[in-house]
Amino acid sequence: MLRRHFLSASAGVLASSLLPRSQAADGASSKRLRVGVIGHTGRGNYGHGIDTLWLKLPQTEIVAVADPDPAGLASAQKRLTGSRPFADYTQMLDELRPDIVAVCPRHADQHHAMIVAALNHGARGIYVEKPFVRTPAEADDVIRLCKQNSVSLAIAHRNRYHPALPVAAELLASGELGVPLEIRARGKEDQRGGGLDLWVLGSHVLNLAAFFAGRPIACSATAFEKGRWAVSADVHEADEGLGLIVGDEIHARFEMESGIPVFFGSKKNAGDKTVNFGLQIVCTGGILDLRIDTEPLVQVLRGNPFKPRSDPRAWIPVSSAGLGKAEPIATIREQVAGHLRPAQDLIQAMETGKPTLCGPEDGLVTVEMIQAIFASHRMDGARIPLPLTNRGNALAISAG
Numbered sequence: 001m002l003r004r005h006f007l008s009a010s011a012g013v014l015a016s017s018l019l020p021r022s023q024a025a026d027g028a029s030s031k032r033l034r035v036g037v038i039g040h041t042g043r044g045n046y047g048h049g050i051d052t053l054w055l056k057l058p059q060t061e062i063v064a065v066a067d068p069d070p071a072g073l074a075s076a077q078k079r080l081t082g083s084r085p086f087a088d089y090t091q092m093l094d095e096l097r098p099d100i101v102a103v104c105p106r107h108a109d110q111h112h113a114m115i116v117a118a119l120n121h122g123a124r125g126i127y128v129e130k131p132f133v134r135t136p137a138e139a140d141d142v143i144r145l146c147k148q149n150s151v152s153l154a155i156a157h158r159n160r161y162h163p164a165l166p167v168a169a170e171l172l173a174s175g176e177l178g179v180p181l182e183i184r185a186r187g188k189e190d191q192r193g194g195g196l197d198l199w200v201l202g203s204h205v206l207n208l209a210a211f212f213a214g215r216p217i218a219c220s221a222t223a224f225e226k227g228r229w230a231v232s233a234d235v236h237e238a239d240e241g242l243g244l245i246v247g248d249e250i251h252a253r254f255e256m257e258s259g260i261p262v263f264f265g266s267k268k269n270a271g272d273k274t275v276n277f278g279l280q281i282v283c284t285g286g287i288l289d290l291r292i293d294t295e296p297l298v299q300v301l302r303g304n305p306f307k308p309r310s311d312p313r314a315w316i317p318v319s320s321a322g323l324g325k326a327e328p329i330a331t332i333r334e335q336v337a338g339h340l341r342p343a344q345d346l347i348q349a350m351e352t353g354k355p356t357l358c359g360p361e362d363g364l365v366t367v368e369m370i371q372a373i374f375a376s377h378r379m380d381g382a383r384i385p386l387p388l389t390n391r392g393n394a395l396a397i398s399a400g
Contacts, residue, residue, distance in 0.1 A: 032058075033125075033347065036098035037065040037080060038089045038114050041072020044105025044240065047129035050156060051080060051104050053339040059347055060100065066092040089114065093121035100346070103128040108199075109241030112138040115153070119145045125350045126153040127343060131203045132363030134243045136371060137391035139364035146360055152349035153360050154342055157207045159290070160358040161341040163320035163329065164298045168288055169212065171323060177300065178285025183209050183262045185279035193268030195223065195245030196238050198370055202266060204292050205279045207358065207366045209264075212281060214257035215365055215386075219372035222381045223247030230377065235395050244395035245374070252373045264373070289315070295333050 035054045039046040046052075054060040062080045066089035067073040077085045086092035093101070101118035103111055108131045115133075118126050119142075132155050133139050146153050159165075172180055185205035187197035210216065223230040223246050230247040238245040248268040256262055260281075270276070281288040286302045298318035303309060319327035335341045342358070349356045368388055375394035376384045388394070 032061045033099040033350075034063045034096070035060050035100045035102060036089075036092055036096060036118075036123075037062060037076070037083065037102045038092075038104055038118075039065065039067045039072065039076055040105040040107070040110060041067055041069035041075075044107035044110065044129070045072070046076065046104040047106055047156065049339060050102050050127065050129055051076065053343055054100075054102065055081065056338070056340060057343060057347075060343075063098055064092045064096050090117055090121075093117055093123075097122045099123065099350075100125040100127065102126075105129065107241035108132070108134050109243070112142065115142050116145065119149050119151055124151060125346050126151065127156065127339075127346055128153065129156050130207075130363075131199055131242065131370075132360070132367055134241075134367070135392050136364060136368050136388055139360060139367050140391060143360045143364060150353070152346055152356055154346040154349070154356040155358045155360070155363045156339060156342060157204055157358045157362075157366075158336055158339055158342055159204060159208060159292055159297060160211060160362070161345055162297050162336050163332070163341075164296065164318050165211070167318055167320060167322055168290075168298045171300070171318070172212070172281065172283070172288065176285070176323075177281075177283040177288060177302075178304075180260050180281055180283045182282050183213055183260055183279055184282065185209050185262065185264045186276045187264075187266035188277040189266055189268070189270040191269060192239075193266050193270055194225075194248035194250050195374075196240075196242070197266040197268075198250055198264070198373065199238060199242045199245065200240060201277060201292075202264060203366050203370065205277070206262075206264060206369045207362065208290060208292075209254075209262045209279055210256070210362070210365045210369070212258075213254075213260045213262055216254045216256055216262070216369055216372070218255040218383050218385050219252060219369065219376050220381055220383050221250065221252035221373040221376040223374070223377040224249040243393045246377065246395060250373060252376070254369060254372075288318075293337060296327065297336075 037051045054062050062083045064084040065076045065080050066086040067076055068087050073085050101123045103114045112133050187202040225234040235244055235246045250266050252264045254262040278291040287305050289299045296317040299315040301315050316324045319325050321328050345357050371394045372384050
């Protein structure tokens, strides 16, 4: 079962890992895809380069930018050469009806409304900053509307588009590292540690964990505040429009469809923020490690991790070419961290009708995993089955 799962995950990435040459790139006269950018200065701004990436693609041209902040709008228009400025994104969508809409603000409370507006105004493709949306209900609605309107949507969990991922999945499927035992994931664990870290940075590692281990079946979790059990008085509105959260320390365990358990932890100011952020797949014959937004993304440490050894062991990088091989893609950092591969994947999905590598269904899994942690804590750490029955914020009712 594990081998079948990893081979399936690998095939899904390999199918879209080779980026198609666009007609525009081939010099044909085909019109470029028109992009409308939505930002909000002071309320999430423009994400991590999600506005400017379209300037670097031969298939796209930015036709407009919307931002309710006058100074921010003026700055964005200057940055996004040739774009028409709008204070209201609905007016922009109504007048120009772009092919692609970039939903840039990091504040997730705006995402659902912006995505729905884009869907209702004829967008064929949508690229949205993470976290995707705030609740399973919002994700359900977006999935329904995307299917109803045949719209491609991609989420900016940019590591999901890394070409080393299928190589990592093949390594696990081949048995070269032995039997996968568990996945251990942690957030950045800086001053945002706990509930906020879970949303802002933990969403990246949970998204990757689900890629390797499949959909979550159940969750058991606990949250603490300043070393004590978190109670209803600790529940508060999170920064970045994420809704209600709780805890500056979180411990969670997920049962996954592959049978590999996933553990997530985050504790405020617990460690080196440049090191903690990532996940490890612990196997009987070694460890597969992924450090988010780094190069190399994937590394391997051979040997049984539970057996003390006196001889030194070195981490072996995994590139798109294979284990221990140099990365042949010279611009890999720009392509992944700069969102160029995700954008190309979105365009390919628009052209072929195939799913994006990280689409709304993947986003729903991540959002449900986050809300399941809070739901389990509310029930004193009880096992909570997934999909969740409560499709809203799990802390909207007093945590007790």
